[in-house]
Amino acid sequence: MKDKAISLLKQLTEAHSVPGYEDEVRDIFVEELSGAGQLSTDKMGGVYCERGVGPKVLLAGHMDEVGFRVQSISLDGFLKFLPVGGWWAHTLLSQRVEVKTQSGEKILGVISSRPPHFLPDSQRSKVMAMDALFIDIGAESRAEVEAGLGVNIGDPIAPVSAFTPMAKRDYYLAKAFDNRVGMACAIQTALELLGEELPNTLVSCGTVQEEVGLRGAKVAAAKVSPDVAIVLEGPPADDSPGFPKSECQGKLGGGVQIRMQDPTAIMNPKLVELVIATAEEEGIRYQVTMRSSGGTDAGSFHQANEGIPAIVLGTPARYIHSHNAMIDLNDYLEMVKLAKALVRKLDAETVAKLTRYL
Structure with a gap:
């Protein structure tokens, strides 16, 4: 389990997959789960x-970074x-990026600005x-840029x-633990349940464009019409200097x-109770969180169709939305x-109880 986790996370975090251009992560998903179920897009x-x-x-999980x-x-x-x-400009200067051209070639560059000396x-x-920054790819x-290196307006750029x-x-340490931990979990869970007869239809999914408004989750809800949505995420940790230890809910x-x-979703209370009870029964280490900022695909799922019970499981990561985020692998394994x-x-009766109000 651990070796597979490390292998998956390395492949996924090093993939170039920004919103609208999630191809490399999708390819990993397809390669890993080929033969594990019916694949579709x-x-x-x-x-x-x-x-x-x-x-x-x-x-x-969402595929984009x-x-x-x-x-x-x-x-x-x-x-x-x-x-x-969402980027914080503090993190950008002097960081390396790759521009992916239409031919698939990746052109290395560095985020730069007018030097402080001047x-x-x-x-x-x-x-x-942000508008004072530029990317230097060594062209003159x-x-x-266009004819020699094949870079054009609109090309996607990843850290x-x-x-x-x-x-x-x-x-x-890696980029894009938000949300490659979620994608790894969606893949690894499906693989580890292979061979088991399940009491439900399991649909592992990689959504698109979460980072620009939870967009792909709307489409996923319409396509699948799930009865329950378990959203797998790489949320921000709050255990570094500047946070009160007494209020920490995301410790590595x-x-x-x-x-x-x-702010995007109030999770189904019965599903929350079930998730916590399951963690207790299985001896799984967990931490419960209430967040006053941020959001996940649950924001789209829980409002879709007639309403979908949703819960968010996360591997806390320090310094998300930067070039260098940090996780404890054991949180991911949990x-x-x-x-x-x-x-x-989640059999039929358990699922039905989640939305039984009369």
């Missing part, structure tokens, strides 16, 4: 693996860019605005950051997060255990 690019009979249980796109190319060969998803004192201490002209073990055992090493509420235990429990 929706018309936005979401991908599905379905098997079984009974109520539909959706295990959904925060990234950028080429907005314009200057006459002297520098790229202006637009963020796709700035007045009043500007040196301020964070550079627009013609070299460059290798999946790297840290000195502390089971700690890893604290286990899988079970999210009860955020998420997989809980996802498997829930799938085994």
